[in-house]
Amino acid sequence: MKKFLKRLAIILVIFIVVLVGAVAVIASLFEDKVGQQITRELNKQLKSELVIQDFGLTVIRSFPNVAANLKGVVLKDTRGGALLEAQELSFRFGLMSLFSSKIKVRSVVISDGALNIEVDRQGNPNYNIFKESEEAPEEGGSSTAVALELARLRNIELIYADQSTRQEMAALVNDATFSGEFSAEKFSLKSEADITSRFADLDGIRYLPGKKISYDASILVNLEEGSYDIEEAVLNVEDNAFKVDGTIESWESGTYFDLFASGDDGNLEGVLALLPEQYAKSLQDFSSSGKFVFNALVKGQYNERQNPELRVEFGLQDGRLSSPRLDNPLKDVSFNAVFTNGKFRDNSSSVFTLESFKGYFNRELVEMRLEVANFDEPVIDFSLDGVAPLESVYGLLGNPKITGGSGEVEIKQLHLKGAYKDMIDPGRISRVEASGALEFDDAALSIKDEEILFDRGELRLEGNRMAVEGLRIEGAGSDISFMGSAYNILPVFFADSLNSQDVELLFDASLVAKSLDIDRLMKFSTLTEEEEQAPEEVKDSLKVAVVQKRQTVTSFLKGSFNADVEAFNYNLIEGNNFKGKLEFDNNIMGIRGEVTAFNGQLLLDGKTYFQDEPHLEAKLTCKAIDVTEFFRQSENFGQDVLQSQNLKGKLDALIAIYAYWDEEGNFDMDKLRVLAGVAIKNGELRDFGMLESFSSFVKIKDLERINFVDVQNYLEIRKQRLYLPAMFIRSNALNLTVSGEHTFGNEIEYNIKVNAGQVLAERFKRYDPSLKPKPAKRSGTFNLYYAILGTIDDYNIVSSKRRVKSDFEQSEIRKREIQRGLEQAFGAVQLLDEPEEWKDNSEYNPGQEEYLDFDMEGGG
Template identity: 55%
Template sequence: MARCRACPTKLFQLPTMKKFLKRILLIITLALALCIGAVALIAVFFQERIAQALTRSINSQLNAELTIGNFEMGIFRSFPDLSANFEEVALQPDQGPELLRAREAAFRIDLMSLLGPSIRVEAITISDGSLNLLTDQRGRSNYDILKAEGEGSPQGGAGEGSSLLIALEQARFENIELRYTNRQRLQAVRAKIEEGVLSGAFSTRQFELASKAKLFCQIVEQDEVAYLPDTEIAYEAIIAVNLEEGTYEMKKVEVDIAGNTFRLDGAVEEWETGTYYDLYATSEDGSLAGVLALLPAPYARKMAGIESTGRFAFNSIIKGQSNASQSPEIRVEFSLDEGQLSHEQLARPLRDVSFQAKLTNGKYRDNSSSVFTLEGFKGYFNRELIEMEASVSNFDAPEIGFNLNGVLPLETAYSLLGNPKITGGDGEVEVKNISIKGKLADMMAPSRMSRVEASGTLEFDDAALTVGEETLLLDRGELAIAGNKLFINGLRLEGAGSDIAFEGSVFNALPVLLADSLNSKGAQLEFEAKLTARSLDIDRLLAFSALTPEEEAEPEPLRDSLAREQLQGRESLTNLLKGTFDARIEAFNYQKIEGEDFMGKLGIANGVMSVEGTANAFAGKLFLNGQTFFENEPRLEARIELQQISVEQLFEQTGNFGQDVLTHRNLSGQLEAKLAVYAFWDSTGHFLMDRLSAIAGIGITNGELKDLDMLEDFSSYVDIRDLRRIRFTDMQNYLEIRDQRLFLPAMFIRSNALNLTVSGEHSFEQDISYFLKVNAGQVLADRFRRHDPNLAPRPAKQRGWFNLYFSILGNLEDYNISSDKRRVQADFELGEVRKKDIRRALEREFGQVQLIEEPDAWRDVNDNGRPGSQDDDYLDFEIGGGR
């Protein structure tokens, strides 16, 4: 009975208990919801006070001041935590430069800690900013900002008396510019952290640090040596950290540099006497590019782009203590077997490559005992074997050993010359036992090159290079090295319309090749050689140094920049050269100018190229002495003497000096001249016409002027047949070019048509001012004589009643002829002064210059440069003429 009575009781109590539990659960849920809601309300309605409390709490624990521009709190995106976002954040240490500036710093806060005495920060994300870490010469760091335990006096929080507890488990960085500088250890890093994460129980003394990051390294500096320039780096690491013992054990560390992955094992320990390293780095699937990227920046940049395939092995060790007095042992070994080396500058890869390389810091574990060796290097260029050995010891004062032997097919190797204008190659250069041994400092200083051992030969076998549309062929010859001397034996260059042979010797080739950008050692390539040419096409050879058609088509600012860079390169090159060529050239041409049998010297020194010699040209003889100054704004000084030159050929081959009024079809005769020219260019290579100047003394014999349209305006006074062919006797005068004008002092011309004196100016814009004096007595007398078909010149004497004076003013397209005695005589007087100035200047350049004077009876200006005393008869009337 009892059991039966109990059963209903239990059946009755079971649903009551369930209902009770549900209520309890509901109450708890509501309570939690109320708490969360309360916290959310606090976050919404009291976020400004919370921001102030957080800021005060952070500042109370730091030897720095945190400032923010704006603050925002949220719960739903970070639930069950609270997010606090600071905007326009800056962290300024009490000493030193600003540590941090960021667009946003987002904190993840334990939600329930807002109700307790301490606000617990578990994670932080810093984005879009800069992080500046600095350690000064005394070892003080601007990032050492945490106050010692018990030093801080936190105050204020969500409510009075609350404090901030930083218990970070994760720190994230996004788009942060990193600048690290340690002036005590001469270290610096400049990088951009694209994304990075640090996680671990940072609030404990022993934890596992997990980290991964992707960054772009701009530069790393150690002891003022730069590394890893513009390099992509990524890593993933797990490190066991024991802050109590100061140990860091590499559990799993992989670093990717330039696409090559290195695995790092071992440990780092902080001792009282320094830092102890026991680290090993290996790479199983790497390439040579990854190792070359670790070299100092100047070498890494030069070797950038080298790629390898094949069995590549890399091992390194860093073991020992590092402090102010000692360094750890460093040993690096890498090798390639059955591999291939390629580069964008190689038309084809170097195949079947094998080598072993070793680097160690040696017995004393410093630069003085460091040694790098490259052994057993061999490979094949187009089935042609090339072998090499190299070594560098004592990095403080490097001693170098280098050996090279083999064949370089230019079809593959032409791009190694580093000139983008060279677009192809053919033939071979045979390298025979090139050997160099000595100290780098001796190799760079010409005065100490005698201490360097150097030998070997380069032989050319139909070696050809394609430059633009031209092909230059070294069909034979050799360069033989003997110490500091390089012998040029039977070297023949063909191509671009030229056939040139070289013989001679060169000094300081190695110091010039190794010279720094400032040439601080003053190295110059000194040479003494013979140049023999069957033909020399100056135009086509100069085209090699001109801008390419593609460069000429660039917009003007870029084109000028390219031209300026090219001129600067030419200036730098010529400053490295010093020597002379004894030159014999059978035939040469420049534009339309053709010459032959040049004999003389071509020299260059201190950026000045000089040419001195004689040649046959224009059916006569040419003597040349000139200098070209390769400066930022190049200039030319030339002294030219012409003997028995054909005026017709001179005008024709020079393009009639750029004008079409008086051309080679109008002139004939023999020319004697002495000419000094001064020409200038700007820094982009543009010829400065306004700065061109020249002085000349000229004489023409057996001259003839034919079919010059301008003279037909005088046909009313002179037989038109005489005007169409004017034959004149010896004529000589002085000329000057300056300010874009040709100045012609008064000059007497005795011809079959008439005797006259002429002076004037002619601008490069074809503006003219000519002044003439004509023997009118002879002209009138000739009207009664029959035409002389022999075109005999008129006597040079005053046998008339009067002289006529004319001015021709205007432009060649529109000019007027009028009579004007006073103006003509004034210009003659001015011309006499100019003539004497030109003559004195020419005598400074050439010595004595002979001048044919006009007859005394014709002078309007006496020896003092003033008008004569006798006043000629003068008729003042206009001549119908002009345009």
């Protein structure tokens, strides 16, 4: 028996192989004939052009049927464009049709292509490509009969645009089947589809972006009456199932709908997926659990003049609302929501109502109500009351730098009522009813490893005014209190990114700080650690976004803070008792005030312009600043040659600063310009290594501590260079005039004039421990000229009278330019001239170089 079965199996396999092979051979023999018949028959039915690149018959994939495969198909529309493009259009028919005089097509499969349907403004479609019935050939004369029972679409891009109704849709039909006796006047249509929606734009509003849609439907079709009776249908949107039943009828005056949809096992995601993108975007990551009910009704005629009645109801009972932005879900949630297009069945009479919303955050009740009427010109009625624990809701603030929260914010009877157009217009905001308050109770946010505590305080909304009372913020080394009032909160809140309404947040407030750690607070605006690890191009775009966001925020601000800061620090810089005012005028922030710093007083008057490429203009007046502290707290200005321990004295200065940043927020050193008039009183230079080169003609002890009398000069920083015009220095070691340039790369070019006669005379005197400065006398003296060239670490000292005197002359021009710039900023600026006793001896021959007989070599 086993041997018999084995032989039978072998015989059957051989038979099937021979049969399939024979059929394949037969198909190849009939290939040209069938291809010509199908192509000829299709062209008889069409008014437009059909282009086919290739044709083939196969039975292997479609056995026991034969597949006639048209390759590279392009079907033109009525306008000469492509109505259908497909890599393959396959007709299926019975194997015995090959031996018949008439091929009977039973099914068609369209694969890997696009279907483009267009309707112009006059309502003319591009798919009217079939000949009228009197034009079409009679069935008896045709060699191909089409009696479709199955149509299938695979991987087809569907594009639909109707200019007459302002509707546009795009979707990818992954797989769709349609089965029925399509040649009959009445038949039952069964259809299944798996679709990925690209978008659906209706009257300029976008729906279903990137949504997964599928359905399984059974429909009674009556082509004679133009009716479609949905016997049973299940529509799935983002894994939410809706049962649909009802009828659709085609009338002469339009299309009549009588449809009902329901869902008993759905959730919030399904409803959000059906909402317009602009409304659903902020809630798209929310999900629900619990008893969710959905019902929808569409009833009435649709044509150019009217819409059907539309009513949607959904609600949740004993549920939860969750989101990745909520650390804890909102529990015991219940609400009812209703949308209706109202009496006139259009946007003007449409109303959405969210009633009886309540839920619990950590056993704290939250209640809400919302009504939006007239979708053409929305009127909003919104109420919110409850407690929001920051531990749960900090993610809703939408800032990735905020990583945690604690404490509570109590929302007290917040209520808004009015037209949306009034809420966004400062000139109409008085028509809006607004009230309520936010009260902080040890509410804290974790921001970039810092905890910011809103210790106490209240924000109270009174119409268009928001009062800030007793708001105290602690954290990041700071303790700040705010009081004041602001206007136009709602117009600013609802303003678009371009601020097209030119809204201004008007405010008048006071800021009192016991401490202010500026550099720790500034870190809040820098990139996060994860963002810093991103590729450079991504980091650059993030930096640009930070600058643009700062620009957007400051564009709304118009008002002032009276500031009183007890103590502040920025890096090593420390200040006390700042009293002044911060003023905002759109994208400009001005600051004026006085502060104790560097053991002296500073007067500050500056403006920062928050634009695409921000810049700063500031005036700084320094009074009796301790030079040692100035250098120490300024970290020696980034150089290690002249440091805080080398200097002593009191500094008075007038400084004008012009600083620039690029669009990514990077400081632009090339554009930095600083003008300064400085004066140092009772100055002392200690252990300055560069002066050791002068030890051959100045006592080494004199060089260890150099006391000099009052010195005043102008300075300029431009294009990463410090320019020092010629100035006279009178000290205990020697008297000299010096000028020069010092680049930010520590390249130097200093020019020095020395009183040689006085130096020679002092060589024979004893060391003077009193460190009294030398008198500025010329009697019996002559002057020598030296240039120090190179870098801080490798320089040379050369004798060059012409070079030095030329630089002194040029520096006088620069000095006058700096003086004019300072006078424009500060008014009159007084100079200290070189003493008359220190002028060049007119008897000296200027054309001859003069040298001291000492070996002068550079350091390093």
